[in-house]
Amino acid sequence: MHSEQSRFLPRTELANLLEVLRSAGYRCLGPKVREGAIVYEELSSAEELPHGWYNKQSPGEYRLVNEDSPRCFTWANGPQALKPHLFAAREPMWRVGRDANGTLSFTEIQPKVERIAVLGVRACDLAALKLQDAHFLGGGHADPYYGARREGLLLIAVNCSHPADTCFCVSTGDGPEATDGYDLVLSELDEGFLIAAGSNQGKALLDRLPTDEATAAQTDTARAEVQAAAQAQTRALPGRELQATLFANLDHSRWKEIGERCLACANCTSVCPTCFCFNNEEQPTLAGESTTHHRQWDSCFTMGHSYIHGLVVRPDATARYRQWLTHKLGGWHEQYGRSGCVGCGRCITWCPVGIDLTEETNAICAASSDEGDANAG
Amino acid sequence: MPAKAYLPHEAEIVERIDDAPEIFTLRLRFTDPKTHEAYRFRPGQFNMLYLYGVGEVPISIVSDPEHGGALDHTIREVGRVTGGLAKLGVGDRIGIRGPYGRGWPMNEIIGKDILVITGGLGCAPSVSVINYVMQRRSDYGRLTVMQGVKHHSDLLWRERYEQWARQPDTQILLASDSGGPLWPWHTGPVTVLFDKATIDPERTAVVLCGPQPMMQAAIQHLLPIGIPEEAIWLSMERNMQCAVGHCGHCQYGPKFICRDGPVFAYPELKGLFGLKGF
Numbered sequence: 081m082h083s084e085q086s087r088f089l090p091r092t093e094l095a096n097l098l099e100v101l102r103s104a105g106y107r108c109l110g111p112k113v114r115e116g117a118i119v120y121e122e123l124s125s126a127e128e129l130p131h132g133w134y135n136k137q138s139p140g141e142y143r144l145v146n147e148d149s150p151r152c153f154t155w156a157n158g159p160q161a162l163k164p165h166l167f168a169a170r171e172p173m174w175r176v177g178r179d180a181n182g183t184l185s186f187t188e189i190q191p192k193v194e195r196i197a198v199l200g201v202r203a204c205d206l207a208a209l210k211l212q213d214a215h216f217l218g219g220g221h222a223d224p225y226y227g228a229r230r231e232g233l234l235l236i237a238v239n240c241s242h243p244a245d246t247c248f249c250v251s252t253g254d255g256p257e258a259t260d261g262y263d264l265v266l267s268e269l270d271e272g273f274l275i276a277a278g279s280n281q282g283k284a285l286l287d288r289l290p291t292d293e294a295t296a297a298q299t300d301t302a303r304a305e306v307q308a309a310a311q312a313q314t315r316a317l318p319g320r321e322l323q324a325t326l327f328a329n330l331d332h333s334r335w336k337e338i339g340e341r342c343l344a345c346a347n348c349t350s351v352c353p354t355c356f357c358f359n360n361e362e363q364p365t366l367a368g369e370s371t372t373h374h375r376q377w378d379s380c381f382t383m384g385h386s387y388i389h390g391l392v393v394r395p396d397a398t399a400r401y402r403q404w405l406t407h408k409l410g411g412w413h414e415q416y417g418r419s420g421c422v423g424c425g426r427c428i429t430w431c432p433v434g435i436d437l438t439e440e441t442n443a444i445c446a447a448s449s450d451e452g453d454a455n456a457g
Numbered sequence: 458m459p460a461k462a463y464l465p466h467e468a469e470i471v472e473r474i475d476d477a478p479e480i481f482t483l484r485l486r487f488t489d490p491k492t493h494e495a496y497r498f499r500p501g502q503f504n505m506l507y508l509y510g511v512g513e514v515p516i517s518i519v520s521d522p523e524h525g526g527a528l529d530h531t532i533r534e535v536g537r538v539t540g541g542l543a544k545l546g547v548g549d550r551i552g553i554r555g556p557y558g559r560g561w562p563m564n565e566i567i568g569k570d571i572l573v574i575t576g577g578l579g580c581a582p583s584v585s586v587i588n589y590v591m592q593r594r595s596d597y598g599r600l601t602v603m604q605g606v607k608h609h610s611d612l613l614w615r616e617r618y619e620q621w622a623r624q625p626d627t628q629i630l631l632a633s634d635s636g637g638p639l640w641p642w643h644t645g646p647v648t649v650l651f652d653k654a655t656i657d658p659e660r661t662a663v664v665l666c667g668p669q670p671m672m673q674a675a676i677q678h679l680l681p682i683g684i685p686e687e688a689i690w691l692s693m694e695r696n697m698q699c700a701v702g703h704c705g706h707c708q709y710g711p712k713f714i715c716r717d718g719p720v721f722a723y724p725e726l727k728g729l730f731g732l733k734g735f
Binding site: 327 | 461462463464465466467488507509510511512513533535536539548549550551552694695696698699701702703704705706708710711713716728729732733734735
């Protein structure tokens with residue numbers, strides 16, 4: 081369903097929103113400040129929201145600063161939001177027992193089903209969620225672990241009014257305004273929130289809240305803030321269809337330059353809201369009578385990722401960065417109908433050496449159009 | 458998909474065959490008769506074999522899909538899981554889940570001459586094709602097998618090759634890089650065998666399996682003699698953790714080898730084929 085007309089929720093009623101969610105059977109997650117960063121964790125009261133926190137993000141840098149403000153959504157995304165709550169960083173899948181005769185008994189470990197409401201989801205993360213849905217739930221084998229958590233998820237989006245310097249969601253077409261894929265959407269104003277439903281479930285919750293009619297001035301302010309957020313973005317990708325250009329430039333000298341800077345640390349793939357790689361690991365008991373089969377996040381930047389019978393297909397950072405970028409901005413189109421990048425900028429901020437995906441992509445793609453011109457001439 | 462879908466089934470080793478110093482075949486049977494009865498696969502598909510306490514590894518099935526007996530998996534001892542499997546014997550229990558992937562297009566190529574080109578030790582997926590054709594000899598035309606190895610001791614199943622060579626309409630060509638007195642066949646890379654084979658490009662389907670440089674060299678010989686790209690099929694290998702297109706390890710450009718392959722028609726891969734790092 082399309083968003084209905086926005087209502088106004090006074091700031092004092094934010095606690096009420098959490099109460100309504102809880103009484104509807106949801107565990108609430110939302111943004112909090114922990115160890116100098118915004119993280120999405122269990123929210124026990126509206127007091128815990130990051131009131132007055134602003135952030136400064138640049139390649140390889142993330143800082144929070146507090147200023148006197150009643151607002152609690154005046155920051156761009158921290159290192160993670162939704163991904164770890166659906167695609168767990170590590171989880172058990174099955175257990176095997178072995179008796180004295182060597183007989184094996186396999187038992188699946190069922191995913192825990194919970195109803196979770198996440199407050200404060202940004203447009204870029206809603207776009208990333210759609211991509212993770214396509215990967216884990218489409219394609220013939222729906223993942224039961226991801227699926228169970230996804231089913232119980234309620235999403236309360238907040239339109240982004242304070243993008244970071246590293247953000248480029250306008251260029252990927254994914255933000256700063258949340259346009260669909262949520263149950264409720266908020267726009268933060270000094271005095272409270274504009275609130276609208278995006279699903280029947282959202283509407284039922286909204287009906288239980290003490291809201292007022294939104295004034296024209298409030299609607300205008302909210303719209304102006306989103307527009308300003310869009311205009312504030314300085315980074316951009318050179319286009320939304322880069323598959324052909326990237327695969328035509330696999331020998332570009334820039335890959336090697338990046339490879340010399342890249343530490344292959346896998347920070348970018350960990351913070352990326354669409355990266356989906358995992359590997360499996362066994363954890364046997366000390367006595368050896370049973371063992372648990374886990375899966376955990378993996379990264380195309382690790383040595384093990386491309387290991388095959390005694391050799392490593394991608395032995396160096398150059399090959400690994402090229403794999404990552406040509407997949408993220410190229411291969412995804414064929415796999416899931418669009419680029420795998422939603423412009424959240426996390427990979428830029430959390431790269432310890434400040435490699436900027438937009439800068440590298442522009443360099444690789446620009447050279448290609450130069451060559452094209454040269455050939456045409 | 459229920460959580461069970463990732464769960465292996467217990468299987469017992471009913472026979473173990475030592476093919477070469479580091480290569481062995483495990484003949485497996487599900488311990489639950491109903492599971493064994495219901496299990497179906499196609500040549501070129503693979504199973505995830507699970508070694509207790511160590512992990513899983515993708516292994517091609519080489520036995521006949523309609524045989525109904527035990528499931529044969531030929532394994533080279535190279536890593537943690539295969540190294541552990543190598544220590545097992547008859548009666549030992551492991552886990553199997555599968556079959557996975559898209560196998561060889563055996564129905565699509567009925568009536569064609571079959572040219573199997575394989576090299577190194579990675580020939581198990583191509584053996585599934587040879588076995589399949591041998592069991593249904595009248596469904597297919599001429600069968601030519603070109604096998605290249607580095608050293609004479611790398612040739613598996615010497616007796617089997619000799620037996621195949623005695624079948625009608627079948628040509629077995631073997632080449633070893635090193636040659637020597639113990640090697641009665643040809644010397645050089647597998648591509649030296651092209652001069653010895655009779656290939657009708659109009660009616661030939663090519664099955665390729667082995668190290669990538671070998672497959673590349675073969676393709677460079679096949680295209681100039683008029684074999685269409687669509688008539689060349691190859692089996693790919695990459696790291697696999699899940700086998701259902703989720704874990705991301707086997708991606709080859711936009712393809713998931715476990716799910717979209719492991720058998721591909723050459724045009725599906727040719728953009729990246731032979732490039733290092735993919």
